[in-house]
Amino acid sequence: MFSRFERLVxxxxxxEPAAPPQTLLAFVWHFARPVWPLLVAMAVLTAAISVIEVSLFGFLGNVVDWFGDTPPERFLAERGWQLALMGFVILLVLPGIQLIDGLVNFQAIFGNFPMRFRYSMHRWLLGHSLAFFQDEFAGRVSQKLMQTALAVRETVIKSIDVFLYVAVYFTGVVVLAASSDWKxxxxxxxxxxxxxxxxRFFIPRLDRVAERQADARAEMTGRIVDAYANVQTVKLFAHTRREGDYARSSMSGFLKTVYGQARLITLFVVCLQTLNSLLLFSVAAAGIGLWVNDLVTVGAIAASVGLVLRIHGMSQWIMWEVSALFENIGTIRDGMATLQIPHAITDRPKAQPLAVPKGEIRFENVSFHYGKGGGVLRDFDLTIRPGEKVGLVGRSGAGKSTILNLLMRFHDVEAGRILIxxxxxRDVPQDSLREKIGMVTQDTSLLHRSIRDNVLYGRPDADEAEMMRAVARAEATDFVADLRDRDGRIGLDAEVGERGVKLSGGQRQRIAIARVMLKDAPILLLDEATSALDSEIEAAIAENLYRLMEGKTVIAVAHRLSTIAALDRLVVLDRGAIVEEGTHSELVASGGLYASLWARQVGGFLAVGEDGTFEAAPDTMRAAE
Incomplete structure (x- = not known):
């Protein structure tokens, strides 16, 4: 029975998730629409429960009158069938309705509704460009996702529970009281x-406080998660106290919103208690006055006072429910500010998958500037022939990594186009484009999963033998065999920690290289791919890397020039423009920018002079030439 209801949603x-609507009601309805039949069922059940509860108070008043009008010896004979009917309602009908209401609410809606929201919005968020995540705390975004999911559910359920229950209940109360005497x-x-x-006075104020509180909570969580995610940097610079103070400032901001909320709630409670006391006094006084004038019965007074006591308790519940409702609305509004941001990079309708039969890459009049005033690339042209291995060389900021990021479509060009x-x-799906490109970056981060999962991320359908071959080609077999995590998992099954923190930089890089080797895409991008490796490991991997390059179009970026000197062509960049291109020997002989850069390195490494400055080693340089 339980599982049947749990499968209803x-x-x-x-x-595919669509962009969420921009207005509050449309946003909530967008996620509530798939469960609307269950919401209608819940509304009907809530109304039925309200009607039965009010009827019970009316029946109680009748029983009091029957006690006065009917002799005990004839009571059961005259009223027995009515008592039995009400007993049936109390013992079977009401629990039965409560059971169905619980199954609909807790089994079908309670868990599935927010999970559906999380799953859909998580997939939507993953579709954002890198710039979106670079501008946000990861913890802040995840907190807003989790908070908003629960807030949408609670808003829908509390709206039905509170407003429908109150409307039906109070209508019944007024009708029941007026049936004795309208006064x-x-x-x-x-x-x-x-x-x-x-x-009307308190709720909007609580709403505004709740919206500020939700944002402050997300900011506080984001700062805490940021410290945990970068705990090595925190400890390297001995800034645990500084991080505590940094988190404290956001905690103080959050606490101020809590104080403001608590003050409003205290005033609300006092006003409500006063209002309830006035109601009890007024009903009792009116009932006694009407009874003295023989206008109402004792049973009517008993029912009315019972309703007052019920309303006294219910008004407290309504207060907290309405406060929670508007707190959730504030949370939704705050979450919408982040979750509604449109995708900066989108696929064109009916875009067809990319086919790469050759692997030619062309940059035609490409301009891009990251939203800054000056251009990183301006009217940039470059053609890379099928199967050609090209190295990009230049000072920091010359545009090397920008070229790779544009090719991966992490950003869209502002002018011109890129052709494969x-x-x-831009005419193919982003996933299709990136499936055809393998990339190893300098800043390698691994998923907080096992070594096996991280390597198979390159090609999830690969078999064990293919995966092990990739690990061996990346010179990772020995250190992987020695790994053990805190739960006792060893080797390929050992987890690497968040972003791979349990591994050294070189070990992370080798797993990343193994992942790309397993992917075996026709286009290969290397952005400082061996920068974290020592010379011995780099030499061991180099042969496999060059073997991996066979039959592929390759673009490599490296500050250590020896790692790309053997490529087919080197393209030298300066301020986003090509200033030289040719083979290593041609560029060294030309005496231009590349020769100047090479002169600062000996076999790709810097030499240190007697005065402590970096200088060229001419003899070694000539030997390298």
């Missing part, structure tokens, strides 16, 4: 009006 829909309904109507005024085998990369 698909928590992991297959359809007895006046205190309830007055209470409802004043209660609505009080909600004649196809504009």
């Amino acid at each position: 698909d928590a992991f829909p297959d359809e 007895l309904a006046l205190p309830f109507i007055g209470w409802l009006v004043l209660y609505a005024v009080m909600l 085998d004649g196809t504009d990369i």
